[in-house]
Amino acid sequence: MADTAPYEIPPSVLAPASQRLVLHRRGSTVWQVETEQGRYAVKLGYPIEATPEWPAQEWTALAPAREGTVLQQLNRAGVSFGEWDHGTWNIQPWYAGTSLYDLWRPHRVDDALSEPDPGEASSCAEAVAELHASGWVHGDIQPAHLITSTAGTKLIDLALAHGGHIPPSYDFSYRGCLVHYESPEVSRAVLTTGTATPTQAADVYALGASLFISATGLRHVAYPDDASRPDQRRAVVEGPHRPVDVPGTLGRLIEAMLSPNPTDRPTSREVHGELINAS
Template sequence: MSGTTPELPIVVRDALMPKAQRLVVNRRGSTVWEVESRRGRYAVKVGRPIEATADWPAQPWTALAPAREGAVLHRLGRDDIAYGVWKHGTWNFQQWRNGPDLYRLWEPCRKQDSPVEPHVSAALGCVEALAELHAKGWAHGDVQPAHFIIGPERTHLIDLALAGGGHVPGWYDFPFRGCLVHYEAPEIARSVLDTGEAEPTPEADVYALGASLLISATGWRAVEYPDDAPRPVQREAVANGSRRPVKVPGELGTLISAMLSHAPEDRPTVYEVGKALS
């Protein structure tokens, strides 16, 4: 869709009858709008396949991701979700969540010589949101700072298209092939390198939460590799455990270091992290 302005699928426009809409994300394979309608404010996600390039293979799963997320949210008991098919892939709409994401919220902490320290209450809100998902038998699979929305009353964990733990109808299901490598646990990275696939787990979510807290607080990734390194090189660094030291003060730093342990069994559970922060 390069060079063109995307439009909401007709079926979504008919369902929501938008009074106003704002394009939030427009990238290969995924478009997101904020839509205001008489029914309320919604996030509308539209997926389409990514075609192969000289540098990257084709990614057909991106067309299915919105419907897969819709199915997961439905399984989790959400009643503010609708999803379906359009001519290029699938779509969903769900309640819009107000608030900054974790990385944006902690921006003052990352400024050089800043006296501002990360808010433990914000970290606890992220932990509670993830713990709620784990308590329902699901692992998120794509934990990252942008997926924690710090609302006025609670923190929301969004973007569950890669979540695992329950039944997803086969026609829009697809294998889990890892996530953004900055937040990928070593065992996930190794599995993707060796087999091309992996399984989301609560332990890997805890690692990803630790990496999210670290980069949001300091601006540094958990693992060191060149910014322009190919993805397999990044994953090899993660799988081999070449981790940076955690330079976050206090109890939060100690917890982050434990969450980033190389072996899954050495990491605290999300419930243990929450108890420590409380």
């Protein structure tokens, strides 16, 4: 939970016609705004102060501007970023749609329903494959970052992406992501050195874990809900992952994507191709 009231959008950043709070957590506030030009997301980053449960973190203040530089290098239209009193901000187009986890909720609550649509999974894999083809890795793939609509899937939240030039003033070390979706090699590196290097193979693992939890409601590795981050990472490293009981081609691919050996995992493009053929 956030320990401060949501930061309002500074007038120097934007004066929207209307706004709605989307997310407020430690280090980040996100608003959905309406302007004469259209609908946008405004992200405000600020440092995390130390608490008895959490160490202080400075990188959260830099994340919006770092993401802005990534999005501009990917030629995303309508993106701007800059600095404000507490950190950095970015503005980017709002992508309407449903997260993968919410999209597949009916399959988790009604056993009588058929298995998740391979075409929807294929759309997610395609979004990852397109990012990889551009020379970038995401570093933070999770169901909430896979936004699906009739136009396909949009991969959002690229603050941790690697693949191009990041201005040193906005850059920070990669310290892993939400552990539910970390690969064993990333968790191992973070436990050993405090940092890691995101890779395409780690993105594929995270996509597999995202598909698994969205289809089943279970994390791919079992650990207590109140486990510490180090304990979560040790569970990922030591394995094994839960049995993949998703049927059909989708289940077989998830099993392959969750291989502890990065070289044994299919590429995002291969996953997309097989799911296209299965849909």
